[in-house]
Amino acid sequence: MTDQRVRDLLFDTWRGRIGLGMLGLFVFLAVFGSAIAPDNPTASSLDVLAAPSADHWLGTTENGEDVFSQLLVGARVSIVVGFAAAAISALLGATVGLIGGYFGGWTDRGLDALENWFLVIPTLPLMIVLARLLEPSLGVLIAVIGLTSWAGTGRIVRAQVLTLRERAFVERARALGASDSYIIRTHILPNTMPLIFANTVLIVAVAILSEAALAFLGLGDPTRISWGTMLENAFSSGAPSAGAWWYVIPPGLCITLLVLSVSILGYLFEEYVNPRLREQPA
């Protein structure tokens, strides 16, 4: 039944369809982008900063590379970073929230202090510092974004676990002699999943933007093609003042649309989660 309601929200509302549709498109690009790109995105030519034409649908970069191809290939980085970082964040946040919330006592206080520390640190500066100190590989980028965004999820999960812990069905399980791990697995986690999910989807949006921001600040791997690096290259080569809108607008637009689609879905899930939490009779 839970699936039914989710399916209704996803497929029967305009928001669901648009969000799912856009996201689906971008995921498709992430997987097949390089296969369907018309040109090799790193193939330079003498056609520098050329306007869109039949040969190059979105014109060329300052090195004569095809913008359209770069756009298609760049989707992969954004999606991968977005989802991977969000997954790390969710995993960390959920684990900390579950353990702290369920066991309470000093464990909780310690984990809570850790959480507070991570919440308080300004994320972008931290990301910049870490990115400078460490090798700017994709893996590091994902780890950095994941590490700086888990605390929010942790907080939310902990609050939910605290409530769940006191519910009668958990007490019943304890009265049967169920072990802590059984209770967490069977009762606490499934009832927290929707919340974790809703929260994580929004973190995907944050992760994508963070990657773009770091790339834009020149902290990404310069040989990697992503929408962020495209923007960085565009700006540093003076594309805006040269009027090369085909270079500047598409990556920015793509970032926006991807984040938008993820956000729409995130809010959709929140909507699904909330009324379920309020299970009161008429």
Next chain:
Amino acid sequence: MSAALMEARDLSVHFSAHRGVARAVDGVSLEWRRGEILGVVGESGCGKSTLARALLGLVSPTAGAVASDGASVDGKAALRELRRNVQMIFQDPYQTLNPRQRVGTIVAEPLRVQGVARGDHDARVRRAMEDVGLEPGRFLDRYPHELSGGQRQRVAIAAALVLEPDGLICDEPVSMLDVSVRAQILQVLIELRRRRDLALLFITHDLSLAWSLCDRLAVMYLGRIVEHGSAVDVIERPQHPYTQALVAAVPVPSAEARIREPLSGELPDATNVPSGCRFHPRCPRRFEPCDSVDPPLLPAGSDGQLAACLLHDPQVAPDAVA
């Protein structure tokens, strides 16, 4: 075999709260016999729910012991055995079932946790559901939110029955249900008692219900049992001033108007237990020694009836008419 199904032996459960020590259960000795319906009544905060939880090991006693079939429940093995024999059902039908599990899974849970062979599960679940009046074909695959309050409580009872326990602790099982649904659930419990010789420990604040349902009754006040005896004796001929006040406070849909002077004040906080007899500050019949002497349960009224009141102590109040 006269050993009681369960016994509380001078049981105490104290919690430390920032205001002090909350003496939720304070020296309770109680016997719950096989096949009997034992009621525990009292105001909210008197410790009856904590007592129930202590019996099942959900909260550790600070002092005293819990016994089952004459033997003290010590250690994991004994506790596990106890939990197979005694189950519990809770007050709020809307919180008692995991909203993400189907009815079939919920009812089978005790079998999983206690390690009963997989092959047996289906048959036992079906039998338990039939026993509570829920047709397995219709209900096994439903989710809790598709069920009414009464149906949810039936599912909880079915889950409690599936291990074929000897006793069921019921913590206010019907107080959140509508009047007509209440009667249905009570009938299920009574039938179960009859057919399976199930013992019930029935916790409630509804005295009329306790009177009509229970064989024996214990009245709790601030962590202590203040009166004990057969349900009919305790409620129709109460011997402790607190019980008397409780009974007097029950509204009765009778044809004659009643003028009542309700008991004043409120149950004190469990961190602030009065000296001597803990009821004395609110007692309309208190006299000299009541603020310094803590009375034990003394014989009062009918055979087998006990009340913790100095009025029944012939040495202290030789000519007091209780």
Next chain:
Amino acid sequence: MSALLEIRDLHVTHAGRPILDGVDLTLERGEALGLAGESGCGKTTTALALMKLLPGGFKQTGTMTLRPPDVEEPINVERRTEAGMQVVRWRHVSLVFQGAMNSLDPVKRVDTQIAQAIYLHERPKSAKDVGARIGELLTTVGLTPALGRRYAHQLSGGQRQRVMIALALACRPSLVIADEPTTALDVVMQAQILALLEHLREQLGLALILISHDLGVLSETCDRIAVMYAGRIVETGPVREVFAAPQHPYTKRLLDSLPVIGGSREMAAPIPGGPPDPGDLPQGCRFRPRCPYAAEKCLEDPALREVRPAQAAACHFAPWAEWPAAHEAAVEGAAG
């Protein structure tokens, strides 16, 4: 003397489904009326409809006329706009909500909240006046005025319920509606609150509508009682009369299912099934599917009519002189 409150033909629907179906109620000044019934029967909806507090999505029709003693012109509630209702609510009719003891604002002191109520509905002369009134209110409900300086979490359940009653009295209404005021309380506190309500009635000449599923509670405090089932009133009458000689099978069954200390300990057979879903109402009498005395005639809607002096019931076979076991005998015996 004209009645304090007259509700005529109140209908409430929600998403096309009938929630209240033609409710008529009359209340005299200083009278206490009990509204009895199980969840879903519409008793809370009636109270909210009277105060025009039903959420959007609910449509209500019917007339509701208030004639408070200190007002010249009768107030036609159904015609009032939201702005107009601000003057009616709390000033003439107030409501103690179900589960009210948990709805005090946790971050404000008690006296601040009472003051808020006063300022919202009146234009008091000075802050000192308001302060004095608050002290008076708290004393009236049996609390010491000093408790006004406390926060909700510093008060016990019984004290919070008294505060809610004080809040309801803040603007000196002539009618107070109390929705399940004692449901979450244990027997002793319940008796105290009911005694308080009785005392307030005497002292302030207050009219009371007491909503409860607990017939015992209603019998102690009310003069008259109206029993509701599936959005309709099925029986009304003076409390003693209705309890001594109920005229509707539902009332009879409800009374039967209450154990009375000192009487028979045998549990009456429970009423099978549950109340009907508003989207799927039975034809004719709504209680018919669960009624042990149902007959052919019951497929026709029974009107609420007077069957004994001052007692009305919505049953074709009322008045019931006695309650036979078998339904054929019932139908025969009552046909006269």
